[in-house]
Amino acid sequence: MASRRCRAGRPVRPLPCATGRGRRQGGAVVAYDAVGGILLAGITLYAVLGGADFGGGLWDLLAGPTAHGRRPRALIDESITPVWEGNHVWLVFDLVIFWTAFPHAFASVMSALALPLWLALAGIVLRGAGFAYRKELSRVSLQRAAGATFAFSSLVTPFFMGTVVGAIAAGAVPADASQASLAAWTSPTALLAGFLFVAACGYLAAVYLVGEAASRGDRGMQAYFARRAQAAAIVAGALSLAALFELQNSNRLLFDRLTGRALPLVVVAGVCGLAVFALLAVGRPKGTRVIAALGVAAVVWGWGVAQYPVLLPGTSVTLSNAGAPQSTMVAVIAVFIAALVLVAPSFALLYMLQGRHLLGGGEHGALPAAAPAGNPGQAAAGRPRQQVPALRQAPARQQVPERQQAGRAIRTAAVGAVTIAAVIRRLRQR
Amino acid sequence: MMLHLAAQVSGQVVPARAQMAATLGFHIILACLGIAFPTIVLLAEFIGLRRHDETALLLARRWSQAMGVLIAVGAVTGTVLSFELGLLWPGLMRQYGSVLGFPFAIEGLFFFLEAIFAGVYLWGWQRLPGWAHWWSGVPIAVSGIFGAMSVIAVNSWMNTPGGFTESDGRITSISPWQVFFNHAALYEMPHMVLAAYMVVGFLVAGVYAAGILRGRRDRYHHAGFAIGFVPAAILTPFQIFVGDTAARSIAADQPVKFAAMEYVAQTSRQVPEWIGGVYVNGNIYAGIKIPFLDSLLVGFGPGTRVIGWDSVAPADRPPVVWLIHLAFDIMVGIGTLLLLYGLWAAYEWWRRRRLPPQRLFWWAGAVSGLAAIVAMECGWIVTEVGRQPWVVYRLLPTADAATSNGGVLTSLTLVVVVYAVLGVATIAILRLLSRRWRRGDAVQAVPYGPSPAPQDADAGKAER
Numbered sequence: 002m003a004s005r006r007c008r009a010g011r012p013v014r015p016l017p018c019a020t021g022r023g024r025r026q027g028g029a030v031v032a033y034d035a036v037g038g039i040l041l042a043g044i045t046l047y048a049v050l051g052g053a054d055f056g057g058g059l060w061d062l063l064a065g066p067t068a069h070g071r072r073p074r075a076l077i078d079e080s081i082t083p084v085w086e087g088n089h090v091w092l093v094f095d096l097v098i099f100w101t102a103f104p105h106a107f108a109s110v111m112s113a114l115a116l117p118l119w120l121a122l123a124g125i126v127l128r129g130a131g132f133a134y135r136k137e138l139s140r141v142s143l144q145r146a147a148g149a150t151f152a153f154s155s156l157v158t159p160f161f162m163g164t165v166v167g168a169i170a171a172g173a174v175p176a177d178a179s180q181a182s183l184a185a186w187t188s189p190t191a192l193l194a195g196f197l198f199v200a201a202c203g204y205l206a207a208v209y210l211v212g213e214a215a216s217r218g219d220r221g222m223q224a225y226f227a228r229r230a231q232a233a234a235i236v237a238g239a240l241s242l243a244a245l246f247e248l249q250n251s252n253r254l255l256f257d258r259l260t261g262r263a264l265p266l267v268v269v270a271g272v273c274g275l276a277v278f279a280l281l282a283v284g285r286p287k288g289t290r291v292i293a294a295l296g297v298a299a300v301v302w303g304w305g306v307a308q309y310p311v312l313l314p315g316t317s318v319t320l321s322n323a324g325a326p327q328s329t330m331v332a333v334i335a336v337f338i339a340a341l342v343l344v345a346p347s348f349a350l351l352y353m354l355q356g357r358h359l360l361g362g363g364e365h366g367a368l369p370a371a372a373p374a375g376n377p378g379q380a381a382a383g384r385p386r387q388q389v390p391a392l393r394q395a396p397a398r399q400q401v402p403e404r405q406q407a408g409r410a411i412r413t414a415a416v417g418a419v420t421i422a423a424v425i426r427r428l429r430q431r
Numbered sequence: 432m433m434l435h436l437a438a439q440v441s442g443q444v445v446p447a448r449a450q451m452a453a454t455l456g457f458h459i460i461l462a463c464l465g466i467a468f469p470t471i472v473l474l475a476e477f478i479g480l481r482r483h484d485e486t487a488l489l490l491a492r493r494w495s496q497a498m499g500v501l502i503a504v505g506a507v508t509g510t511v512l513s514f515e516l517g518l519l520w521p522g523l524m525r526q527y528g529s530v531l532g533f534p535f536a537i538e539g540l541f542f543f544l545e546a547i548f549a550g551v552y553l554w555g556w557q558r559l560p561g562w563a564h565w566w567s568g569v570p571i572a573v574s575g576i577f578g579a580m581s582v583i584a585v586n587s588w589m590n591t592p593g594g595f596t597e598s599d600g601r602i603t604s605i606s607p608w609q610v611f612f613n614h615a616a617l618y619e620m621p622h623m624v625l626a627a628y629m630v631v632g633f634l635v636a637g638v639y640a641a642g643i644l645r646g647r648r649d650r651y652h653h654a655g656f657a658i659g660f661v662p663a664a665i666l667t668p669f670q671i672f673v674g675d676t677a678a679r680s681i682a683a684d685q686p687v688k689f690a691a692m693e694y695v696a697q698t699s700r701q702v703p704e705w706i707g708g709v710y711v712n713g714n715i716y717a718g719i720k721i722p723f724l725d726s727l728l729v730g731f732g733p734g735t736r737v738i739g740w741d742s743v744a745p746a747d748r749p750p751v752v753w754l755i756h757l758a759f760d761i762m763v764g765i766g767t768l769l770l771l772y773g774l775w776a777a778y779e780w781w782r783r784r785r786l787p788p789q790r791l792f793w794w795a796g797a798v799s800g801l802a803a804i805v806a807m808e809c810g811w812i813v814t815e816v817g818r819q820p821w822v823v824y825r826l827l828p829t830a831d832a833a834t835s836n837g838g839v840l841t842s843l844t845l846v847v848v849v850y851a852v853l854g855v856a857t858i859a860i861l862r863l864l865s866r867r868w869r870r871g872d873a874v875q876a877v878p879y880g881p882s883p884a885p886q887d888a889d890a891g892k893a894e895r
Contacts, residue, residue: 083554086506086546094539096513100524101532108525111517115836122514123849126507130853133503137860139867179521181836325529325602332607336536343540347547347570360554 032330033321034310036102039337041305043098047091048301049205049294052198054085056206058128058155059199060229061148067141074148076222077206080213083360085132087351092125094340102333103323105176106312113178114168117161117186124158127151159198167194167244170304171251172315190244190251197240201297204233208277208293211286216356227281230293234278238271241300252314258307266303270296275416444830446839447519450846452815454511456808457850461505462582463807465545466575466624467631468498469552473568475658480561486654492556493868494635497861499553504857506546508850519839522832523822526602530595531585533607538581541574548574579627580620587615590814591684592823614684618677619814625670626807629769632663633799638865640796653786656796663803664773671766675728682729685824686738687748688817691755693725694718695739702726702737707760710753749819758809758816765806769799 057077064070064077100107111118131151138144164186168174173185185191207230214222245267248256259267273296277289310319354360472494479488513535517524551559552568559567588594594609595602639655682689689695694705694715702725708718723733730736740748749755772795779787786792822829 083550086503087543087550089506089510090539090543090546093510093513093542094536096517097532097535097539100517100528101536102529104524104526104528104532107517107528108521111524112521112834112836115518115834115838118514118518119842122511122518123845125510126849126853129503129507130856133500134856134860137500137863139863179835181838324525325532326604328604328606329529329533329602332533332605333536336533336540340540340543344543344547347544351547351550354551354555354559359558360551 030321032327032334036098036330036333037305037309037312037320039333040095040098040102041302043091043095045298045301047088047095048201049297050084050088051091052159052202052297053205053209054081054088055128055155055159056202056204056233057081057210058132058152059203060206060210060226062152062156067145072222073210073225076210076214076217076219076226079361080210080355081132083355084351085129087348089125089129098333098337101329102325103312103318103320105324106318109176109178109313109318110165110169110174112180113174113182113185114165115181116183117164117168121158121161121165124154124161128154128158155202156199159202160195163195163198164191166198166304167191170194170255170308170314171248172255172313173251174313174316176313176316176318188251190247193240193244193247197237197244200233200237200240201300204230204237205293205297207233208281208286208289211281212290215286217358223286224284227284227286230289231278231281234274238274241270255307255314259303261307263303263307266299266306270299270303272296273299443835443837443839444833446843447833448829450839450843451515451519453843453847453850454508454515455815456811457854458505458508458512459807459811460630460804461501461508462579463627463630463804464498464501464634465505466579466627468494468501468635469549469568469571469575470628471631471635471659471662472498473565473572474662475654476565476568478658480565484654486651487658489651490655490658493864495553495556497864498549500857500860502546502549502553504853508853509542511846519834520822520832521834523827526600526827526832527592527823529602530592530605530610531588533605534581534584534588534611537584537611538578541578541581544570544574545578575627576624579624580616581611583620583623584611584613584616586814587619588613589823590619590688590818591615592826615680618673618680621673622670622677622810625666625673626803626810628666629663629670630800630803630807632659632661632666633769633796633803635659635800636663637797637800640793640799644790644793644797656786660776660796663799664769664776667766667770667773671770674763674766679729682737685818687740687743688755688813690738690740690742691749691752691817692759692813693737694752694756695725695737697739697741698736699739700726700734700736702729702735704728705756707757708753710756747820749817751816755813755817758812762806762809762813765802765809769803769806772796772799 057080061070061074061077064073099110127150131147131149131154135144135147135151138147168186168188168191171188171190173182173188173191207226210226211223211230214220214226245256245259248259273292277293277296280286280289280292308314310321312318312320312323351360472491475487475494476491478484479486479491548567548570552564552571555564555567588610591614593613594607594611595605597603636656636659639652639659642652643656678689678692681692693702694708694710695702696713701723704721704724705715706719706721708715726733726735726737740752775792776786779785818824820828820830822832
């Protein structure tokens with residue numbers, strides 16, 4: 002056993018002094034950066050996969066009264082049910098990578114932001130349990146209670162997670178925090194980040210659900226979620242810009258880098274958002290899921306690139322001095338490679354089966370195969386569940402020739418990119 | 432300095448420990464179900480597919496409906512523990528996060544596989560062909576075992592830490608496999624995996640034993656009982672062997688914990704074994720004393736020297752010794768009873784090719800699952816309370832690891848309330864499912880578990 006067993010007179014653990022990269026070899030730096038990248042990749046995957054499951058809860062919450070919300074809720078249920086646990090594991094994986102690779106920073110974040118983390122955790126528990134219980138229950142009142150628990154905690158959890166990320170980005174977490182701080186996560190930046198997370202989850206979920214509805218040929222639901230995706234896109238875009246503005250006050254360095262070396266990613270994020278908006282506007286949902294996920298991923302990586310190599314902005318805690326030895330980094334990289342080999346094909350199988358509607362089933366798989374657009378009442382009447390009321394819907398959009406549609410989408414995206422660039426230039430000049 | 436620190440944060444240590452104990456004690460039951468239940472379900476499905484046995488298939492199908500709920504609740508209560516490691520024990524993570532993170536990362540891999548294939552298996556009942564569906568469940572069972580081993584690697588590392596070098600209070604290097612396969616891991620891993628299989632096997636058997644006691648003496652109930660009972664009963668003697676080896680290793684690895692387990696106050700030879708008894712201020716009340724037995728058990732000879740808790744300063748001894756001792760005795764006692772229970776069935780089967788008809792047998796079966804859970808919880812009390820006052824044995828005191836944030840009492844209260852609701856709701860829903868199955872209206876959709884096939888309804892009716 003190689004451990005040093007003596008502990009007499011051990012001092013209070015000193016703060017990890019900046020050992021500096023100079024003392025580490027080149028290979029070490031690569032290992033630390035690689036683990037930073039792995040952590041960011043894990044966060045990205047949780048955001049684009051787990052985030053959408055939270056967003057599903059949000060739309061469940063906003064789906065209206067029982068009869069009115071039956072169809073959207075059924076679609077949300079079906080698309081979340083077989084995959085949410087797998088998606089949820091990314092959160093656990095990220096936590097483990099965080100504390101393994103950067104234990105000092107982890108302990109500081111957990112101490113300083115204990116309250117929002119507890120609240121997010123409560124949300125996670127209630128959401129999972131509420132979701133699992135909901136329709137096992139047979140009494141409608143209990144179903145409603147479980148469903149409301151699921152939906153409400155789907156709103157609460159991303160909000161508090163957002164405040165945590167916002168607090169870190171704003172530099173509100175000290176290097177050696179041992180006390181919880183209320184101010185850290187109630188700053189405007191943190192709160193904006195909280196709202197942004199909720200909007201982004203809703204946006205992702207709505208875009209995915211448009212694709213899901215389209216793959217089932219359910220035009221009614223496609224239009225329903227397209228409208229919601231567009232609304233969420235606008236809100237998320239506005240909140241992103243507001244958060245960017247606010248960073249000028251709270252963390253000038255991060256702002257400069259977001260509009261400096263991370264600018265390409267910020268632009269990609271904006272372009273993706275606009276492209277999704279445009280594609281949904283012209284009623285072509287194909288590919289929007291990927292583009293929307295890419296947009297959110299660009300935001301996450303923009304944050305990461307802007308912050309690099311500092312782990313906790315405002316402190317000297319960087320990727321390489323946050324507490325773990327190099328051998329831990331090598332182990333983490335090995336685990337990640339194993340994850341790629343084992344987990345990636347498994348996820349591919351799960352999503353493939355889910356995409357081909359081979360999972361779930363029973364009467365829940367029996368959403369209308371093809372509901373004629375513009376006549377949802379008739380479509381509902383054709384389904385086994387007669388009680389589904391006709392939803393009031395926007396009239397079907399007129400079919401526009403394909404080439405014209407594509408041209409419109411490209412134009413909108415181009416205009417959007419120019420606008421974003423202009424706004425950012427303005428911001429930088431101020 | 433340590434005492435000073437301890438005094439500073441001591442306000443939070445007790446509630447933090449209580450909260451960890453409550454959440455871990457709750458989750459471990461669901462974890463057992465996550466580890467072993469898939470195997471039992473697969474066993475039933477295997478029998479069903481291989482022998483074209485509709486009853487076994489029906490059981491597998493219904494069980495996986497229950498599994499859907501249990502895995503969901505287990506997934507979130509497990510997440511609670513990941514958060515709590517940081518929220519309640521930042522000192523532990525700050526100091527040793529980079530060491531004990533590696534086994535957790537491995538566990539993450541298996542958690543992924545478990546959750547992904549649970550999605551496929553639980554939801555693929557209707558549209559995947561029979562054997563393809565069966566194989567989609569195999570990764571759940573396998574990753575359950577390996578996931579459990581990874582988590583136990585962390586716990587056993589806390590008992591016998593090693594595999595890292597430390598200088599100036601900082602970890603400078605780790606050797607991951609020495610961390611993973613630390614000394615205690617060699618006996619803790621099989622002990623816990625076997626415990627999980629016993630808990631689930633006897634629990635499943637207990638459900639159907641209760642049904643048989645109520646007069647439902649059909650093939651369906653007997654098959655349900657047997658598919659749970661047989662693996663559990665076969666594994667029980669192995670578990671007792673592993674447990675015995677573990678206790679002997681603890682006598683060497685963690686002598687103070689062993690002293691508390693066996694009431695060894697002073698290091699000596701010819702140590703007696705105490706069965707039961709409450710230790711108060713140096714006296715043992717109401718215990719049965721068997722001379723020399725403890726020395727015999729530890730070293731196979733009455734002259735074996737057993738280290739007592741007088742080998743360390745009073746501050747380094749675990750609190751409430753009687754709790755550790757009684758928990759240990761209850762665990763061993765229940766294990767022995769379960770062994771006898773299995774032998775009873777084996778004898779009857781050997782002589783008469785049947786299960787014992789006596790009501791006592793089925794009563795014992797009905798409570799065997801709960802007894803197994805009690806034994807397992809007692810085992811955790813022994814290993815966790817027995818390690819106190821250390822969180823990492825002889826390296827990091829629990830008081831130094833605890834959070835210095837206030838309000839743990841509040842979170843503890845909330846956790847107890849929320850978990851009480853979760854526990855009641857989960858049991859209520861399982862009962863609801865069972866009532867629904869008994870009524871035979873299995874066609875009713877169960878959106879968060881596999882939907883039953885039409886023939887379920889017929890089979891359900893036939894049983895009534």
